[in-house]
Amino acid sequence: MEATHDVLVVGAGCAGMRAAIEAYDAGANVAVISKLHPTRSHSGAAEGGINAALGNAAEDSPEIHAFDTVKGSDYLGDQDAIEIFTREAPGDIYQLEHWGAFFSRMVDGRLAQRPFGAAGSPRTVFAADITGHVLIQVLYEQLVKRDITVYEEYFAWKLVENDGRCQGVICWDLLNGGIKVVGGKTTILATGGQGRIYRTTTNAYACTGDGAAMALRMGLPLKDMEFMQFHPTTLYPTGILLTEGCRGEGAYLINSEGERFMKTYAPNAMELASRDVVSRAEQTEIDAGRGINGSVMLDMRHLGAERIIERLPGSRELSMTFAGLDPIYDPIPVRPGAHYHMGGIETDNDGATELTGLYAAGEVACVSVHGANRLGGNSLMETITFGRRSGRAAAEWALSNTTIDVPRSAEADAERDLRGLLDVTEGERPWQIRNDLGTSMLDNFGVFRREEQMAKQIEIIGELRERYARGVIVEDKGEVFNSDLVQAIELGNMIDLAACMLQAGIARKESRGAHARPYDYPTRDDENFMKHSITRWVGDGPVLSYKDVRYTKYDPMERKY
Amino acid sequence: MQVGLKVWRFNSRTGERELQEYEIAAPEEATLLDCLDIVKDQHDGTLAYRKSCRMMICGSCGMRMDGAAVLACKTRMYDIAQAGHVPVISAMGNLPIVKDLVVDMEPFWDKFKSVDPFLQPGYEEPPDGKEYRIGQARMNVIHKEALCINCGCCVSECNSMEADPRFLGPQALAKAMRFVGDPRDGNKIARLEKLNGEHGIWECTRCYMCTERCPKGVDPRDAIAKLGAESMHEGIDRDMGAKHAKWFVVSAKTTGWLRETELVPKTQGVISAIKQTRFALDLALKGKVPPPFPPHVAKNVKESRRLHDLTTQQGPKGYMGIVQGERALGKLAHGHTAEDETLAEIYARPGAFTRPFIAGEELEAPVFLEKPPER
């Protein structure tokens, strides 16, 4: 074994770093494991902002924030968790500011807040269009200040369970090679999202759902796996996000007939309707043959060069670099892309999972604050608030004198599995399976879900699992920076998670939040489906059950904006 | 489109090095990173490079193309491929190579850590538990420095680091400026003292390669200039570099031109100047050094003196002076030369750039910090 620690945090995005800092401050010996250097985590790509009811820009309160969040979740969010979340969010923001976060401000020196979709008050704290970058920097600075151990470029592969507790993590050391076992009295999974299951996604290459897959293999329950949020303006063909700010500044969405089609779907809000509404409108247009190359056009030309250069420099740079088009002169092709996964490892309000000693926080976890649909700006806040709570809980548990015992067999098993992966000489390269998975998920389990397509996709995933099980060839057999090996493992994780998503999706016979079935179940069915879907891996496949939503005082009503 | 790439492969274990050529088919919108992905997936799974966000924010994919550091995900291949050019791709410079295009970033992070890259608050937390109150204009002073994504492109190209690998380098210094310029920080003097030490700010040769190669517009050389100005403003001027800069000013003010013969004793001290006498004599013999006596005075020395007086009068010293200088340059760049128009008015014009901090306006953009520093 490499070393042992009180608290092991897997993942160094906003959630992981916040958890590590809190556990350290609670007196624990902490280490962070991450397959990327902390500042490379995808939290850094968030542009828009982070929600807390500070009330700086207008009257606001945690209660209003909670109401918006419950309603936004389409009543699938756990209301007690949401109340904790909105109550503790402001304190967490002040804390970040005291640590030095470079947030944007108002003339009077207080933190500025901007309006965001489906929020009753302008409550999104931001830093120009680099909010995530600023958060990642300030958290890493605090990590450095505390001199917290970071196992950089360690790929976490398996969890070690012994004596009914999670006692450590088995990793592949990317930089130097070799299996490394790190022991921990408690482990916090903070590995982020799984958008890479889809071919068009705003997520980074590293967002492959590793933590959720590791938990799944331990027999732990995943929650609400069918809910994947699609963002309406991702760049064709890469899926890189163009911020909602473009539409905020007045950009139009145009179909192949040159029409501002949003007038049919949201005559009042037009392009500024909520994310799911706009994504569905776009998909309807594309499906009806009014798209161009499978996209619609985001037209900013009428805003004029000055406004585009001044207000949307980031979006212009992204369009020019990744589509080769300048929004001053050209409409930009966009389409809905997988953006945020609401589901994840089921946890309580302190991040604890079913397995003693194992916690989860951030996008990989499902507390659930976001229910069936996340509001923009709530996920960064969740990483901070629940990262902190799980860090505290894990440290307290670890400091109550538990010992660590990682059986030797764990490492030997991992070595054997590793040889199994590297020794494959016949079969296909992983990229073909990865492309097939991404394309088919987008076609059959995207913005709209149809019974037949979901059934077909379940078959496709079955075939992909078989192809993967037959063996994929890892060409790089070396020790040093073997990313070929890591990518093969990630693919296996994604296929299994996709299977869970489909099973929960086809069983949810209603339309709620991001799960839209306009052709057979167009409405929400609170009587039968106001419950979380719970997925466990049993034997060779996922098994589904349900669990009630935790309710305090917000009665379901129709979600109209 | 067809894309050709020549990639320097490297194996640190065996020390083998090889320039390998690849010819691939890629979509027209492909970036260098997309092309490397195609190589890795379909041609050669052993190729190693770092990547994650593919949207120029994570800082993973720094590497060299034809000898200059770039972000692979920011580099479009269309024009290069159309021109029939086959670029040479190699690992970044000034950092040890681990494998192919992957460098060991540890020296980079060690330097980052050595500048105490975290806020050391100089003020009590506000009694209401809320945020420190600071106007946006005041924070804009360190906006550029806050954009850094730690990609290492600047370090890769830094000339001084090539000569002295222990030089703190552009990234760490830009990070240092981010805290020196933060009004919430209370440790400016100690920070500057440290940065004025060996391998510190004065080792920079002002070659501007860092500023040239930075993909995010951080402008590290500018940050270093601000650190230098602030150090001298605070009286931290024992370094040769600081003396050198001061002598420039004196020299320009008195004779309106640079007196090289006096420069050496003034900055390096008399003893070390004597050691250089031979070198100086060689130069003099070749006619490269004007005789020191009588001092040559520039014809328009009055102008030079006026310029000196003007900058002194303007008030702000240290990095604020440079910030103000930048604004003035911005004013020129915009063609706003009307004498009666204030900077504030210019930035209020429609279509003007985002309004930056204007030093003279500090009072208008209040800094509400609850208590003075306890020192």
Ligand SMILES: Cc1cc2nc3c(=O)[nH]c(=O)nc-3n(C[C@H](O)[C@H](O)[C@H](O)COP(=O)(O)OP(=O)(O)OC[C@H]3O[C@@H](n4cnc5c(N)ncnc54)[C@H](O)[C@@H]3O)c2cc1C
């Ligand atoms: C383009 C974009 C814009 C967004 N904008 C906003 C916004 O404006 N507001 C908002 O609230 N939300 C936004 N979101 C969502 C939000 O950014 C994410 O949900 C959130 O940052 C996730 O944080 P995290 O800490 O859970 O995960 P991440 O930041 O993704 O971090 C995951 C960490 O886990 C590590 N890791 C993963 N797998 C392994 C493994 N196997 N072994 C070791 N380490 C591993 C990674 O190295 C990384 O350090 C946006 C998302 C995207 C993609």
Ligand code: SF4
């Ligand atoms: S200007 Fe200075 S810091 Fe920048 S590259 Fe040149 S020597 Fe290095």
Ligand code: SF4
């Ligand atoms: S200063 Fe620029 S080039 Fe240097 S590390 Fe930061 S972003 Fe990269």
Ligand code: FES
């Ligand atoms: S891949 Fe993130 S900066 Fe290039």
